[in-house]
Amino acid sequence: MVKIQSSETASNARGKDEGRASRRRGAELESALLEAAWEELKAVGYESLTMEGVAERAGTSRTVLYRRWPSRLELVLAALRHRGLVRTGTVPNTGSLREDVLALLRLVSDRVSEVGPQNLSALLSGVFADTGATAAVEDHFMNHNADVMEIILKRAADRGEIRGDISTRIATLPVDLVRHELLLARTPSSKLDIIEIVDAVFLPLVLTQKQA
Amino acid sequence: MVKIQSSETASNARGKDEGRASRRRGAELESALLEAAWEELKAVGYESLTMEGVAERAGTSRTVLYRRWPSRLELVLAALRHRGLVRTGTVPNTGSLREDVLALLRLVSDRVSEVGPQNLSALLSGVFADTGATAAVEDHFMNHNADVMEIILKRAADRGEIRGDISTRIATLPVDLVRHELLLARTPSSKLDIIEIVDAVFLPLVLTQKQA
DNA sequence: ATGTTAAGATGCAAGTTGTACCCTAAGGAG
DNA sequence: CTCCTTAGGGTACAACTTGCATCTTAACAT
Structure with missing residues (x-):
């Protein structure tokens, strides 16, 4: 598995921005975690996805992931939900x-x-x-x-x-x-x-x- | 994961039977491997299935598995084929x-x-x-x-x-x-x-x- | 008998998992 | 402001799995 180094994510997590907390917390953190999981899923597929890989991509530690999701499966599913693949409810009406x-x-x-x-x-x-x-x-x-x-x-x-x-x-x-x-x-x-x-x-x- | 100790399989593999070779070879071995993979799949599911687990159940070493199948996915799919979950080519002919x-x-x-x-x-x-x-x-x-x-x-x-x-x-x-x-x-x-x-x-x- | 092939065993390095524990940034209350 | 609590981030560890290299030897063919 090729590790992708995500320098942007890492720098955000470590407080390089001005006028901002150095640590993400709560919903902001969770959103970042789920986005990282999605990116990792796309990059390596489910079979090769690891908690370590997602944590690294998110610029955090596995502990943070395990505090929220007991397994990689739960994490991935949460990431899918987060992506909001919802149906539109649109009903075409063309007359035919x-x-x-x-x-x-x-x-x-x-x-x-x-x-x-x-x-x-x-x-x-x-x-x-x-x-x-x-x-x-x-x-x-x-x-x-x-x-x-x-x-x-x-x-x-x-x-x-x-x-x-x-x-x-x-x-x-x-x-x-x-x-x-x-x-x-x-x-x-x-x-x-x-x-x-x-x-x-x-x-x-x-x-x-x-x-x- | 609870390891199931399969004493029958192990004793067969180690030549405890009289008038029989102690080592399985060729098709006989492969059949035993695939059967073990199937049993392991049923016992623990795909997510928790490991090459080590299958090898143990088959009373062999992982090397033998890797000689035939490059990954657990390939092994499992081969096991399913072995179970006859392939199309049979059977063509029903009832007259209607x-x-x-x-x-x-x-x-x-x-x-x-x-x-x-x-x-x-x-x-x-x-x-x-x-x-x-x-x-x-x-x-x-x-x-x-x-x-x-x-x-x-x-x-x-x-x-x-x-x-x-x-x-x-x-x-x-x-x-x-x-x-x-x-x-x-x-x-x-x-x-x-x-x-x-x-x-x-x-x-x-x-x-x-x-x-x- | 000899030679070849493949089964079985073992060991190793690398990596992952799940968890315990520590430090401290961040936020809230007084 | 201080103090306290919470949760983020980091690290270490034992156990386990993977993928592979290597060795021994049973089984088979000639």
Whole structure:
């Protein structure tokens, strides 16, 4: 493992700034610790991440870490939460079911692509490493967007595009498939894939249900 | 970590049996190593598994392990392959498309349930942590079963159940959805979920394509 | 019998973990 | 201001793991 010397972090921790306390305390310190953990996770991956490595990157000692988190796993998960990978709650409203769903999938896809493939691997590794899974992480990163799809489908039904009783399995299918590709390839779905998911899978299913 | 002393394994390795070589060699040794790795994985989970622990359980030295596998991740993955958690190449042939696909999904599901949710999490964590992902692992664990589905669909087309040109996206959909649930919930899909995937999603799509 | 290969054992340096303990900066109360 | 408390930062230690080098010798082939 190659140690990365983080001179900026070290100098901040040791009170080189003027008119400022030399020691970080409380929330400021905790934020710095979690940021360091995230950076370390990105740099070396979960498998090679050590408490020592994070402490060094944060310009502190392991004792400080262990005062807050009993294990590297807990630390990493806390770091993921700290990064605030939350869902937006945005509901596309284009006037057409197809366009709404395409827009949603692109939104999901774009948001994830901000993370980057290496970070994505690190993130997923951390998520799966939690054997006592925290629902919050999964809710934020892996939720079905069922509520958003419900609104989109209700609007489509009100417009008369489809019937109003699409099952949850089908309602969540597009996002599920995008996420599936994300998990397999660790990169977001391509634009063509998104269109295929909507046109070849989702629309035939909801339109079939309408006709039946 | 509580060390489990495996006296049977140790005595076998040290030649206490009569009329038998004292040292295991070749395939016999490798099988014993992989079995020990599996037992250790079940006993302590991936996070706490060590090469030393596996070696001890196998009644051998770490050197022997390192001669075959460069890391604990590779060892564990090899152990899982050894357990037959690979695709078997089995192609269900029941005479009905629906039953074939159900049988395949159950096969995939049952096989994965042997691992156990805790170990599955650990395994997936390890897979994602390996930023230079080994293609073989993904092939074995995360493949689309496209070849199997191709055979099933060809048979169905020969029987006249469906048309012969189902897209790959749709052909792989059932297995993709089962895997998706596996990744999200870290437990295999329920029997009801499998039936829903086939009856509410897959069959309407392939039957729609036939009618069009 | 000899020669080769691989299993098993051991030791070592480097590194990590989890913890105990010490010093003292920082903050609050009086 | 002083005094007290808390928590940050540092260090040391024992135990453990890793990755590797090296040696011995059982097992097998010729």
